[in-house]
Amino acid sequence: MRRLLITVLAVAALAGLGTTLTRALTDGDGSASGADGAQQSTGLLDRPAPSLSGPTVMGGTAALSRYRGKVVVVSIWASWCAPCRAELPVLAAAHDRYRPSQVAFLGIATRDSRSGARTMVTRTGLTGVPSILDTDGSIAIDWGATGVPETFVVDRAGRIRAHRVGAITAHWLDDAVRPLVAR
């Protein structure tokens, strides 16, 4: 009888010890990897692109679904972001260059006012690329973005195949788009 009670108590004590150990390790891991967690990238790579539609900066509406079957370059930008000011002309030039290849370009103007974004579009020559207005930044979150600019390349099947955090270059865009166009 006594043995049974001792056994029960021993098991309970061991379970308690295990629990404490688990909790201690959980807390330790959480704080240790905290700094490494900064600036993480999207988890959407090679997964279907989130749905994207809405009113555009210049008026009208745009939707990613309209470009099904095409390679689509999606750029997240804002008029208050200096790297974006440098990047958007690169994007506009790529839009012109890839027009014969049937590559579509879509923008997401995030946490921006319509007037500010409109001025930016006009200044950088991005008028040919529809940019969806994301005033509250929720679309950027839906795309797993952590800042601006960020660029995604979506393949013909609607999967994200490339992602760039920071301003793109013509070289990076070519490397990401050309293999997908050739498929």
Added chain:
Amino acid sequence: MTHDATGSRPDRGRRLARILLATLLLVAVAIGLWNAHSNADRSLAARLDSVTSGLRCPTCSGQSVADSESDLARRMRAVAAEQLAAGRTPDQVKTYFVQRYGRQVLLDPPLSGLGLVARLVPFVLLVAGGVIIARRLGRRRGILTGAVFTLGLSAVLVGTGVLGPVIRQSAYPPPTLPAGAAASPTASAQRTTGTHAALEALQSGDARTAEREARGELSSARHGSRRWQDALLVLGLAQHQLGDKQAEGTLQRFLNAAPKHPAAPMVRKLLAGG
């Protein structure tokens, strides 16, 4: 007291042990069920807190989405609240963020290495306890009691959230590694977050955005650090541009904290000029 009327000492002891064990198990199951029920019935605010406190703010150093005041964390909280209000469960909302930001967005450690061993310890101990009891009590009664013991204690552990993370881990999709270009330091340096975003917004005349970004940066930076000083400076300048009465106090706070900052002479001049 006769031997027949009261039974032998070992019999009495065994009966007492059985009653004690049954009571313990009933209490264990009751606590487990009560906890599970109260977890399911929590308010929206409590569910939001449970979700956001388990998510790492992707642009902060070791802060949860619940604790961080960065702009991204604020927006993540808003998205989480919206989804919970729409009827999604906390686990579904967490999965949504894991799919977008990778498993790194979870503050719970991944199930691997020592963490995996530690997480399995309670399970192993539970099963071992059940087996020991089963063997002590003999075949028929022992197996039943051992099984009830294991289930009862499992209910308590799940109810109190100890085994929850182990069970929940299996619900998340496997982590996806980001593209090399995306994670490169050069790429990160070219992007706009925190104080840079605030400064750029200020330069482009958008003082509201500058103020918001600077506040977010201020709350996520270590108090007194250079990042914190810069954020305080930009906040003060944004408030000044907005004609906010708090501007003077903020800029004075900046001067007190960073009298030798390269921007300090300019700020003193600004304050002296009214």
